[in-house]
Amino acid sequence: MKIMILGIDGYIGWALGLRLIANGHDVIGVDNFYTRKAVREVGSDSALPLPSMETRIKEAKKVFGKEIQFYNLDIKNFAKISELIKRYKPDAIVDFAEQRSAPYSMVDAEHAIYTMHNNIEGTINVLYAIKQFSPDTHLVKMGTMGEYGTPKFDIPESAFVNTSINGKEDLITVPKWGGSWYHWSKVHDTNDILFANKIWGITATDIMQGPVYGTRTKEIVNKKLFTRLDFDGVWGTVINRYCVEAILGMPLTPYGKGGQTRAFLSLEDSVESLKRLIENPPNKGEYRVVNQFTEIYTVMELANEVKAIAEKLGINAEIKPIENPRVEAEQHYYNPERNVLPKLGILKPSRTLPDEVYAILSDLKNYRKRLEKYRDVLMPKVKWRD
Template sequence: MTIVVTGADGFIGWPTALRIANRTEERVVGVDNLARRQWVEEVGSKSAVPIASINQRLAAAEEQGYGNLSFVEGDLTERSFVDELLQVHEPRVVVHAAAQPSAPYSQINGERANYTQHNNMQATRNLAFGLAENGLSDTHLIETTTTGVYGSPDFPIPEGGAVMENQGERDEVPFPAMAGSFYHLTKSHDAANLRLAHQQFGIPISDVRTAITYTTETEETAADERLRTRFDFDYYFGVVSHRFCAQAVAEYPLTVYGKGQQRKPFISLEDAVEGLARLALNDVDDRPAEHVVYNQVTRAISIVEVAETIAEVAQEHGLDTEVTHVENPRDEDEEHAMEIENDRYMELIGSQRVDFEGGVRDAISSLVAYQDVVTAHEDRFLPDALQEDVE
């Protein structure tokens, strides 16, 4: 039996492939086109923590006893590649973590918006139709979409559908797409396509809506430096918590947009990987038979609290940093008390493993050793339009 993990060279995909391989004797096949490395280089940045080549990663994994982990390089937007992949390996589970994951990157210009939408949606459609048309409709398809599909509604976000009422009648419907970028729209479309794939093909679907993911270490990646996953900290590919950590290590102001009272959903890498691994390793009798949505989040945190927590931890390391507020370049409410339901996901993982402050401590500790790399890329912390505001 085989488990396929797409996006296996990525931030979440790589540690997920390692965890699954560590917990099963089944063959785990990682798939990636290695484009993430190119995207980050394209915007003039790099991972703060050195990232080994895929061949070095695989060699290190084998030395650590992962004899069941292999890798295939290929592009999921090419239907012929997807068909060959599925026909050769006949997976019982596909964990689909492959995507261009950056909202800011998708907003740079029309070319990158088109690329993001083609890359992300074509890959998901190819997998869904590939499973259906190659006699693999029983394969459990697990996709990491994003909590960004929800937008910022002024009511608690459900874990799955919403209730719509009109003229006194009520019914549960898919949550409406409230995405705020061309990237987030790809995940909204993916969510709709996955629902339809289940309805038409009977494919069991787990739609895992991933929150902002902090820290870059798991039990498996910590075993060897060559197994580390990425630590992107630039404006385009670094999530807000990682950008703030890098700014703190470079003793650069932590730049909060506006009031910073916007609450955002967060989860540690450890807690994200654990949920995906548990879904992938569920016995056939225990896995979802339908289309199931999981809100992959452990708590919502305001941006200003994120910055203040990171500044406090940085000061414990002797770093001279402070929190500063700059004009918000985004069209968003600067105060939002987000509430998001996550009962189904918490039941899946059992309990939170890494809280936010603990994750920040790990991240700052990791980054201090690479302070020179971070400092050399100070100009990547913010878009050019905001540079003067923090000088």
């Protein structure tokens, strides 16, 4: 298959590109390197040294025998992204080309507006380019389980739900309640893709993914193939952040009561799930929702897991909850459905959480000196009510 990955320089984007070429697919990668700049903006960097795109592409060709075709461009430029889609007419487009940090979107008005502008405009450009130049392309949009918030109902794996309002029944879109400007931008993406599906028949898979953790997939076999790993208070996801805190001898810092419950999956399981969804598209003209996760934990449970594994490695770790910078429920019901991925063979985690945390800590131990200078960026500085 011919697959275009928008945002291929990112954490999941690069790992997915490797998985696809290792399995014989042709990959066209697009990125404008904004995440590298934005992470530097908050005084941080990737925990693992991140090679240049040129270095990684050369190494990938050496290891896997296929070259990723790369284009440095911003998908907000409709002329450029539409020309690229017209040229390649890919079987699938995977859209990771979005500002992906909730805290970054909450810094101030400028960052909130950038998040909305970048994410929504980019999505609409891709939708119009597919409609005009490659109508058979399957759009795979990376959304987030955070679009739903923490509802008291089971989160369905569908776009619509029957409901009754004042005694009248109707079919409505599943209610969403994002927890940041970033999450609301993803809700708007979902609505825009639903609308494009309705009026143009665009084939789409809308992935509601939980937080991802891990340093490696089976294709990341050496340092030249590293993907990024963010850990700071703005860009880092919770398990990756805990692991860096442990390596630096800092307390693991759940926010508030630590009862926030989320659906997680490893980087390995994320890219394998994406690969199978790409290789098994929905019917032409169908809009498919996928809740993409393999495990459900509270953030306090995760802290205890990281603490236990760190101590097996001789790392003394303590847990010290801190004031929650976010506005969110710290204890709540959480039960998303999961039907699509099991039918594609993703039944359980490929490795247990303790095994994966052990691998992360083992990788990070080699870069402790690199991480020392970033101690100050681990604590949250962005607060939702400030």
